[in-house]
Ligand SMILES: NC(=O)C1=CN([C@@H]2O[C@H](COP(=O)(O)OP(=O)(O)OC[C@H]3O[C@@H](n4cnc5c(N)ncnc54)[C@H](OP(=O)(O)O)[C@@H]3O)[C@@H](O)[C@H]2O)C=CC1
C-alpha cells in the first residue's frame with residue numbers, strides 16, 4: 001500500500017489519481033486523521049504501508065505571498081514535517097518521497113547552465129534573499145540531508161492540461177500583467193509518473209530535479225498559448241522586476257533554470273519542456289468546459 005500525505009492538495013491529488021488509475025492500493029492521509037507532528041500518531045496512521053509520498057506542505061493561497069503572513073504554518077509544514085516523516089519512515093524502514101521545490105534557486109549557474117543537485121541552494125535563508133516559502137523549503141531539504149531511502153523530488157512551477165488556479169498556464173492567462181522570466185517547469189502528469197517510478201522501480205535514493213528538459217521564457221509560453229488557440233489576449237508585461245515587486249508581489253520570486261540530467265540518467269519519465277507544453281496545450285480543458293461536463 002502507498003500512503004500519500006496531503007493527497008487532497010493540488011499536487012497530491014494528481015499523484016493519487018495516477019496511482020489509483022494504475023491499480024495501486026493507495027491511502028490518502030490528511031491532518032484530520034492524526035497528529036502530523038507526533039511520530040507515534042503519524043506512525044500509527046501510516047500503518048504497514050510499503051511506500052510513502054509526502055505531498056503535504058504549506059504553499060500559500062493564491063500564491064507564495066500568503067506565506068509571509070502565515071509563517072508558523074509554513075515553517076511547520078515545510079521544514080518540521082519532513083523531519084517527522086523521516087523519523088517515522090526510518091523507524092519502519094519505509095522508502096519514501098518528499099516533495100521539494102526548485103524555488104530554492106534563483107537565476108542560472110555563472111556559465112548560464114541550470115543548477116544541478118550538487119549546487120547549494122542560492123535562494124534561501126542562508127543567502128537572506130528569499131521568500132519565506134523558499135527559505136522553509138530549503139530548510140526542509142537540510143533536515144533530510146542524511147535521510148535513508150528518501151527521494152527528494154524537486155518540482156518546479158507545475159503546469160498541466162486542466163485549467164486550475166494552481167496551473168502555471170492558468171496563472172499566465174489570468175494575471176493582469178506578466179513578469180518576463182526564464183524558468184524550468186514541471187509537467188504535473190510527468191511529476192506524478194516520477195513518484196510512481198520511484199515507488200515501483202526504486203532508483204538510487206537522493207535529490208532529483210524533476211523538471212522537464214530545458215527552459216522557457218514567459219514570452220515563449222504565452223506565444224504558444226496563442227498558437228494553440230487557447231487565448232487571443234494581448235498580454236501586458238511589467239517593465240522590470242522592480243515594477244513587478246512594487247505592483248504585484250510581496251515576496252521576491254524564484255525564477256531559475258534547473259538541470260535534470262541526473263533524473264534522466266536514473267530513468268525518470270521527463271520530456272522536453274516544449275514538447276510537454278504542446279501536449280498540455282493541445283489537450284487543454286478550460287474551466288468552462290470542465291464545468292459543463
Ligand atoms: N504547487 C506548486 O506550485 C508547487 C508545490 N510544491 C510542493 O508540493 C507540495 C504540495 O503542494 P500543493 O499540492 O501545491 O499544495 P496544496 O496546498 O494544494 O496541498 C497541500 C496539502 O497539504 C496539507 N497541508 C496544508 N497546510 C499544511 C500544513 N501547514 N502542514 C501540513 N500539511 C498541510 C493539506 O492537506 P490536508 O488538509 O488534507 O491535511 C493540503 O491539501 C508542497 O510541499 C509544496 O511545497 C513544490 C513546487 C511547486
Ligand SMILES: Cc1cn([C@H]2C[C@H](O)[C@@H](COP(=O)(O)OP(=O)(O)O[C@H]3O[C@@H](C)C(=O)[C@@H](O)[C@H]3O)O2)c(=O)[nH]c1=O
Pocket residue numbers: 059062063064065101102103155156157158171175176177178179180181248249253254255
Ligand atoms: C503574481 C504574479 C506572478 N507572475 C509570475 C512570477 C513567476 O515567474 C510566475 C509564478 O509566480 P506565482 O506568484 O504565480 O507563483 P509562486 O507562488 O511564486 O509559485 C510557486 O508556487 C510554489 C508553491 C512553488 O513551489 C514554486 O515552484 C512555484 O510553483 O508568475 C506574473 O507574471 N504576474 C503576477 O502578477
